[in-house]
Amino acid sequence: MSGGAKLNVRVAEVVPVNDLITRFRFVARDGEDLPAFSGGAHTVVEMDDNGTRRLNPYSLMSSPVDRSGYEISVRRDDVGRGGSLFLHRHVKPGMEMVISYPVNLFALDNRAKKHLMIAGGIGITPFLAQISQLSAFGGRFELHYSARSKPLGAYMDRLTSAHPGQVHCYFDDQGQQIDLGRLLSMQPIGTHLYVCGPKGMINWVFTTAEAMGWPKLALHHEEFTAPGTGKAFTVELAASGKTITVGTTQSLLEAMEAAGVDAPYLCRGGACGQCETTVYKCNNTILHRDHWLTPEEHAEGHKIMPCVSRFEGKTLVINR
Amino acid sequence: MSLDFKPGAFSDFFRDETFRDDFTYRNSPAAVRRFPFPFDRDDYMYSVNMEPHVPGRPGSVFENLLDVDEHYVSEMIDRAKVLAEDPLRCQSLPHMTLAGWDALELVMEAKARDYPQWFALEKNGNRWHWINRPLGIDHSFTFLDEATLPYGPFEYIMRQTQGDWTLQDERDNTLWMDAGIATAQADWSVDFDIGMNFHEWHAPVPLAHEKGIFDRALKFLLKLQHGSPVRRFNWTMTVNPLLDTSPENYPKWGPTKATLTPENLGGKQHLRVELQTLYRLPRSNAIAFDIRCYLGKFEELVTMPKWGRRLHRVVRDIHPDLAAYKGFLRNRDAMVEWLSHYDDGAPTSLGWWPED
Numbered sequence: 001m002s003g004g005a006k007l008n009v010r011v012a013e014v015v016p017v018n019d020l021i022t023r024f025r026f027v028a029r030d031g032e033d034l035p036a037f038s039g040g041a042h043t044v045v046e047m048d049d050n051g052t053r054r055l056n057p058y059s060l061m062s063s064p065v066d067r068s069g070y071e072i073s074v075r076r077d078d079v080g081r082g083g084s085l086f087l088h089r090h091v092k093p094g095m096e097m098v099i100s101y102p103v104n105l106f107a108l109d110n111r112a113k114k115h116l117m118i119a120g121g122i123g124i125t126p127f128l129a130q131i132s133q134l135s136a137f138g139g140r141f142e143l144h145y146s147a148r149s150k151p152l153g154a155y156m157d158r159l160t161s162a163h164p165g166q167v168h169c170y171f172d173d174q175g176q177q178i179d180l181g182r183l184l185s186m187q188p189i190g191t192h193l194y195v196c197g198p199k200g201m202i203n204w205v206f207t208t209a210e211a212m213g214w215p216k217l218a219l220h221h222e223e224f225t226a227p228g229t230g231k232a233f234t235v236e237l238a239a240s241g242k243t244i245t246v247g248t249t250q251s252l253l254e255a256m257e258a259a260g261v262d263a264p265y266l267c268r269g270g271a272c273g274q275c276e277t278t279v280y281k282c283n284n285t286i287l288h289r290d291h292w293l294t295p296e297e298h299a300e301g302h303k304i305m306p307c308v309s310r311f312e313g314k315t316l317v318i319n320r
Numbered sequence: 321m322s323l324d325f326k327p328g329a330f331s332d333f334f335r336d337e338t339f340r341d342d343f344t345y346r347n348s349p350a351a352v353r354r355f356p357f358p359f360d361r362d363d364y365m366y367s368v369n370m371e372p373h374v375p376g377r378p379g380s381v382f383e384n385l386l387d388v389d390e391h392y393v394s395e396m397i398d399r400a401k402v403l404a405e406d407p408l409r410c411q412s413l414p415h416m417t418l419a420g421w422d423a424l425e426l427v428m429e430a431k432a433r434d435y436p437q438w439f440a441l442e443k444n445g446n447r448w449h450w451i452n453r454p455l456g457i458d459h460s461f462t463f464l465d466e467a468t469l470p471y472g473p474f475e476y477i478m479r480q481t482q483g484d485w486t487l488q489d490e491r492d493n494t495l496w497m498d499a500g501i502a503t504a505q506a507d508w509s510v511d512f513d514i515g516m517n518f519h520e521w522h523a524p525v526p527l528a529h530e531k532g533i534f535d536r537a538l539k540f541l542l543k544l545q546h547g548s549p550v551r552r553f554n555w556t557m558t559v560n561p562l563l564d565t566s567p568e569n570y571p572k573w574g575p576t577k578a579t580l581t582p583e584n585l586g587g588k589q590h591l592r593v594e595l596q597t598l599y600r601l602p603r604s605n606a607i608a609f610d611i612r613c614y615l616g617k618f619e620e621l622v623t624m625p626k627w628g629r630r631l632h633r634v635v636r637d638i639h640p641d642l643a644a645y646k647g648f649l650r651n652r653d654a655m656v657e658w659l660s661h662y663d664d665g666a667p668t669s670l671g672w673w674p675e676d
Binding site (some may be wrong): 004006038064101111135266 | 415419422462489490491539546603
């Protein structure tokens with residue numbers, strides 16, 4: 001079965017955190033502990049949205065030491081494809097759901113002398129788990145966390161009171177911004193830098209760090225792309241001998257699954273590489289939206305990541 | 321607290337035998353039947369040959385996640401001897417302690433679940449009570465607190481676990497062998513390889529690089545998920561049932577390759593099979609690699625007619641570079657001659673099970 005091992009869970013709590021963010025707690029249906037995980041891991045939540053199957057990745061934010069349950073925080077996206085809206089509107093305590101085993105694409109480098117974390121908005125979630133892990137097992141960290149406004153700064157109070165002096169908050173509506181150049185210039189040798197937030201923030205932090213001579217191997221980021229919407233398109237699946245149409249709010253991966261094709265996947269956010277598929281014939285343009293293939297591979301057009309990428313044109317034939 | 325073994329219980333199952341000096345190791349008829357014969361066809365070439373490590377045929381070495389067999393107690397006594405002579409056979413870099421706890425939990429939970437007659441694990445929060453009856457161990461300790469164990473978590477559990485293991489840290493899109501124990505290895509060394517990455521420690525393997533096998537294998541392993549372990553076979557040849565065929569001790573065992581005669585070959589020449597399993601570890605995100613060694617004398621293996629025919633054909637037809645890498649080129653002709661008496665030329669069925 002694609003997507004790896006699954007966990008049968010029950011929704012234990014649904015807690016509104018602020019106007020945009022709601023927290024969900026899952027526990028195992030059989031009452032046992034859930035598997036341990038590492039800070040930075042995510043789970044893929046399976047949803048049956050009125051007949052449409054949605055599988056979205058969310059970072060685990062609860063403590064990796066606590067196996068009694070997993071928590072995720074979901075930011076409502078009113079113009080997205082509907083996964084976050086489904087969670088906000090329809091998921092209630094007691095509901096039975098299926099989630100994937102945790103997968104970590106944003107792990108701490110345990111050799112680091114210090115972990116410097118930069119979070120923007122909902123990008124705080126993986127850091128919550130990493131900070132719990134570092135607090136339990138030892139490890140020096142410092143978090144710089146910016147949000148649009150104080151009310152939208154989820155978990156800021158919890159973090160600043162638990163880790164005074166190690167957590168620094170910034171608010172866009174007060175014109176506050178991380179003094180990145182100064183911050184990066186003050187770090188001890190052996191510091192690893194972790195960024196999770198909007199694409200613009202990740203680019204800003206990486207560009208600044210690289211210009212200051214930070215080693216590439218010390219820079220880590222996580223970014224999941226929602227599959228996004230687009231024009232409907234038709235794809236020929238060479239291995240299974242099917243021709244399918246991908247709807248406007250459907251991903252290519254979802255369309256294959258709906259057609260009964262068991263295509264491989266893990267993160268469903270363009271980050272992990274599991275769903276990489278060979279393109280046999282492409283008459284026009286693949287709209288690459290993943291972070292897995294290199295820019296050169298995007299230009300060549302011999303591969304596509306069906307979880308997020310789309311197609312515009314006449315003929316697309318892929319090996320699936 | 322110490323880790324002195326007090327074996328003796330269950331001696332009707334666990335064999336009292338040696339892997340050195342007088343070499344009293346052998347397989348019982350039941351152990352021969354369940355021997356993990358690694359050739360599923362009459363010829364052999366490298367492949368990644370990974371499959372999900374899920375419970376397999378009852379009675380086989382795949383029945384449980386970790387196979388505990390009749391050689392367990394004697395293997396652990398042999399391991400303790402190797403470690404006493406050379407403590408560098410077990411090493412763990414400082415950042416791998418958490419992965420060591422992951423490995424300890426994996427082994428204890430699996431053994432207590434699958435072999436309740438021999439092992440027990442009780443948890444009260446982080447206070448754990450571990451009983452290993454075959455080795456006479458009864459310890460209480462605090463999970464994640466190294467000070468409560470006589471060794472680091474990795475060495476502690478590895479002294480009670482068959483198989484050589486490495487713990488591989490994932491960084492920079494590759495794997496780093498940052499912890500390991502090897503006392504039953506086919507001529508490789510933890511002390512030499514520790515800190516190397518996946519391509520570095522595989523550099524000596526012939527032919528496979530040209531085939532791009534290691535690039536594909538690494539790509540596969542980086543996506544290994546917790547809860548979905550995988551396995552594959554590897555194999556080589558060893559003269560005498562010596563577990564510790566280490567480069568450190570090559571002067572001691574290398575010359576034994578020159579002691580084979582047509583008369584003693586069936587009892588001295590062993591097919592050495594590695595059942596390799598890989599697990600993603602939950603707390604550390606590291607990968608545990610278990611290389612479990614099974615030794616089978618030629619005279620034991622040919623009691624299964626299918627295996628006798630097939631072993632003859634594989635050894636006869638293998639690429640000489642592979643025979644040289646596996647260290648049996650000098651004895652290959654003698655092995656083929658000995659085995660030819662067990663090959664009547666009849667066709668063999670696909671798959672490795674002896675009776676199918």
